[in-house]
Amino acid sequence: MRAIVIGAGMFGASTALQLARSGVEVTVYDHGHPGKATMAGAGIVCPWATQVEEPKWYEMYAAGARFYGDLVGYLDAQGERDLGYRKVGALVTSENRADFDAAGARIAARVKTAPEAGEVQLLSPAEAQAKFPVLKGDLPAWFLPGGARVDARLLSAAMLRAAVALGARYHSDYVTLERREDGVILRDGQGARLEADEIIVAGGAWAAQILAPLGIDHPVKPQKGQIVHLRLNGTATADWPVLLPMSSYYMLTFDDSRVVVGATRENDSGFDYRVTAAGQAEVLGAGMALCPGLAQAELIETRIGFRPAGPTIKPIFGRVPGIAGLSVANGLGAGGISIGPYAGKLLADLLTGAPAEQDLSPYAPGA
Amino acid sequence: MRAIVIGAGMFGASTALQLARSGVEVTVYDHGHPGKATMAGAGIVCPWATQVEEPKWYEMYAAGARFYGDLVGYLDAQGERDLGYRKVGALVTSENRADFDAAGARIAARVKTAPEAGEVQLLSPAEAQAKFPVLKGDLPAWFLPGGARVDARLLSAAMLRAAVALGARYHSDYVTLERREDGVILRDGQGARLEADEIIVAGGAWAAQILAPLGIDHPVKPQKGQIVHLRLNGTATADWPVLLPMSSYYMLTFDDSRVVVGATRENDSGFDYRVTAAGQAEVLGAGMALCPGLAQAELIETRIGFRPAGPTIKPIFGRVPGIAGLSVANGLGAGGISIGPYAGKLLADLLTGAPAEQDLSPYAPGA
Amino acid sequence: MRAIVIGAGMFGASTALQLARSGVEVTVYDHGHPGKATMAGAGIVCPWATQVEEPKWYEMYAAGARFYGDLVGYLDAQGERDLGYRKVGALVTSENRADFDAAGARIAARVKTAPEAGEVQLLSPAEAQAKFPVLKGDLPAWFLPGGARVDARLLSAAMLRAAVALGARYHSDYVTLERREDGVILRDGQGARLEADEIIVAGGAWAAQILAPLGIDHPVKPQKGQIVHLRLNGTATADWPVLLPMSSYYMLTFDDSRVVVGATRENDSGFDYRVTAAGQAEVLGAGMALCPGLAQAELIETRIGFRPAGPTIKPIFGRVPGIAGLSVANGLGAGGISIGPYAGKLLADLLTGAPAEQDLSPYAPGA
């Protein structure tokens, strides 16, 4: 089987890797759009605290987190260890007491069936601050030892390399699709025709544009996020947990004294690549309000990503009805880092005819 | 009339400006692709030495250069003076005596009808070096006082601003086209429908992708160029002429001690945004061979641009047959800086029904 | 006479240029410290509204502004026009009525003897907003037609180039000074001895470090400024006046749709090169409070500069008592852009024995 994967973000790179592991002849095309969500993605893997209650989605979210153990182990065996991945635990807190208690109740219910979350602890404000030293001093927190962080940019690159090491090919180019009587025609940026048995459109926020020529009205739109990277020079941040304050913001750290604060959620952005005065001020303000110790941190970078947001929170992936050999892999929104690797595995299983781990029909395009 | 211009490179920005000057209600969409040819374009305006002999194309090329006087004057009156434009003259030389003589003959024939070229002078090697101090010392040169240079990035931004000042709107977004029974549907990056009486696709190397959903096989492909920017700290380079060594390379300077050396011509590049080891070495090597004094210059930047190259050297612009209200503006290749502003004027005249300055039928899409 | 100028910021570059114009054999050394105040400097030339009342300093400040006409004219004649200079006028406003009235009174008194300020006008809020379209709509303003803006980075580079064109030499290196019985020894970064009749230390915030080996306790310290550059894509900003809201902040624009908002004043910063979360948020907050229309502007850059701040507002320049052939040129603080070019002229006159335009003894080192 020859497959062409369009898009090497989290979902596409995982699909490509899992197909290659199954012996499929894979070619990956990625246009390198600067606003690719994966390249900006912060990388929290901690499903148990989410405020989203939809059960089917939560099941996918939790399974995605569980899948990380397998994936990281596999990549390590391939020599790919530069992923920014570390199981540092998660601090869940809130400035609102009722929200804090509700989070505790949610977590308690969910971890019963999730031993990988570890034993939840209630931390005093001082204990919470000891784990995340820039945090303000009056907030208790739930600590979940199983929470992890990852650098989406590094992880997707590593999955792609692992696919290439198995024989996949990779091109920095785009692909256009056209509909003909007898199927779909693919062309690369030079206009040359490409041949494939399976085409997987994993183009994220750009997928609607890629699919439009086929008459498909793909309901995924860009949701812009601005995410700020700070540095606390000289400070060892490798072991700080991810911080989830039960708002639309969050924080996590990397080994190089970096603290990441995310993110705006701009629904009507279209493709506007600009870091804006308002977006920057919003994220910095939210970060410093929760963590006054960040005021003197160095601002090293602000990243822009366009999350691929569907009409509902559920992903959209599977075969496109009525067009043989065409699949889509999209719609993960802000959940792409947690779900993407696992969803790529599910889609690869579907395309290679491997037994399904779960019923994927709710996610089918057009469903 | 409401017009939507897709693409704000040299051709699109000029079309938008000229339409706005004619009272058209213009909206410009530009996706900000990092490899836009205009953003990398070096900016030589000197038609008289070109090795291209095709008469119809040369006529357009020469008229494009003549048009600069009007354009720069107009923009100046609007307060737009930050264009990097200066009439510094051009040095035409060659390491090959026969090529040098042939260039002299071509120039002599052409400037007869081009008083704006000024009086051509034959310079001794020492005189040539006096004008371009890093040049090697054994090359005579033809000097054409009328040659000019411009910063394509600044000029296109200035034309866009001048259009906006006249009421045009500008969005950093992309537009997709779909064909329906009754015409073309446009959508922005959010999927919202846009309305226009005239659509001008000035998407450069990306135009084929934009037009494919309409079933149009637009024959323009990307030709990658890598172009190097050097700095001679402390050296006044504002008055150095452009340097045309009758090869595929060239040099020009800007006021800020910058020397620009161009460029690779990579025809099978597709959309590959990378500065490559080989491309960088090629351009630096060519530059230092001709101008040994560049060896100790600072390397400040290498730009990548995808020139929109059609099957022949001639531009492709005008109304698309069979689809009401759709025009294209493309195919200028390496000539975009010289021709783009003028071609935008011609196209705007065509769309607004102004008298044609010349017969545009050879450039019509599909011609 | 052979002079070595250490530092090519506004003060040093001007001194070098004026010495070169007087026939002095000048060599300039500049280490290229990334935090050089001149490189970050925003560039307002509008002395008449300042809240500083000290008469001697104000006289210098006003004379510095007057000097710009000569300087810009001279540079233009040398082919140096890429200075970011434009006489756009100044809008003086305040959110506080009493401060606004006081500013009006100060301006009225000062412009009597400053015809170059032009005729002051009182603008209604709507008129003020018409001149600076992102400004909030409820602030009246004084408009001074003679106010100007300049890009300090471009201007200092242009002065340096003009000096080089007159025969000066320029090295990207540092110089160390040592005291010996018989005078001062200079060495370059390689340790080689340099010879000069006159040494001018124009090292800005670094001058204390350069002079310490001579046993000189030079009282100039770094005052850190963080300054934000925004872009209003597509908007023609070339003619917007500078905006002086009678606070520690200010705004000005450049031709390329850029709006500059300055600046923090961090007195205990030492040499801390970091853009900080707090500094960024402070400047953005101040800018958006005054100009709500900046919220959707693109954040393109934040610059750091260390202003050389002396113990009082007055500059420190002239010959160092007791050490033959050593001068300093420093202490301009936030006034470096207005005063620097003129002060360089005064110092060059002093060193070449030209008649003094004013009594410089109040500025003498050690005075």
Next chain:
Amino acid sequence: MRAIVIGAGMFGASTALQLARSGVEVTVYDHGHPGKATMAGAGIVCPWATQVEEPKWYEMYAAGARFYGDLVGYLDAQGERDLGYRKVGALVTSENRADFDAAGARIAARVKTAPEAGEVQLLSPAEAQAKFPVLKGDLPAWFLPGGARVDARLLSAAMLRAAVALGARYHSDYVTLERREDGVILRDGQGARLEADEIIVAGGAWAAQILAPLGIDHPVKPQKGQIVHLRLNGTATADWPVLLPMSSYYMLTFDDSRVVVGATRENDSGFDYRVTAAGQAEVLGAGMALCPGLAQAELIETRIGFRPAGPTIKPIFGRVPGIAGLSVANGLGAGGISIGPYAGKLLADLLTGAPAEQDLSPYAPGA
């Protein structure tokens, strides 16, 4: 004991860490000069092939490599794993047969007493290319399994963080020294006096400047290196060995598809921070000649570093005679990555009175 370490490069950061481990109260000042050798350093740890024969220096070089095992283990235990360190082995080759044989003889003699080098293998051209796929196909190679690579930038930052975690303080600032009758006075960038029992000047190429005010003629000069970073997108390079072609060039890879090619050795550079046309072309040319497969690699960055080069190859470190409480730590030149961490340990032992692992008198300042 209170120690102040000036400079946080490889040598300074290691000294700070080892002092902190011994209970010393350490403060580190680093001015963040952009050309710090450590920040550009490529990171080869493979002493056994060096063409340098000086026995005393070789002993230090070999011991430095051995020390890496301890250091990496210690840092790992502190949670610091983001070092770019990996024991990938080393390929030693040469285009010259005699040089190749001589290298083999040197290696054979040296590894007898260096079990950590692993078992040396002679590889055929095909085998060598299999390990380093972009290498040309006609070169046999010696393979030393014990060779390693490290990212000097990450390692020095990690050592600094580990010191801070033990209580050390870190300031992004510079320090000036002055001599007084009764000793040395230190001041920070604000001019405030600092107190310390031990001052360690680890300022690399800048140390001569720091020490000059004390009347010390420190014989270390900057040797400029330009080093090129390429990327082979999609290629797994994590396990490629370092490549030592017995010239002044070398190559190594990092996990993120990066290939580093080093470096120019510019002895008369002074502090010239510029990437030059000639330097860039030289390194790219050398890299592509040996490894044709790099031609299509992406050029992602060129780094500049000023190696601190003494009059001979031997390091200069220890107490400064005649000035109580002052030490220097410098002169490692191109060997800083191999030797720096170990030399920091030796110096810390000396200052804390721990037993000496070897006789340090040959390295003493002034020796």
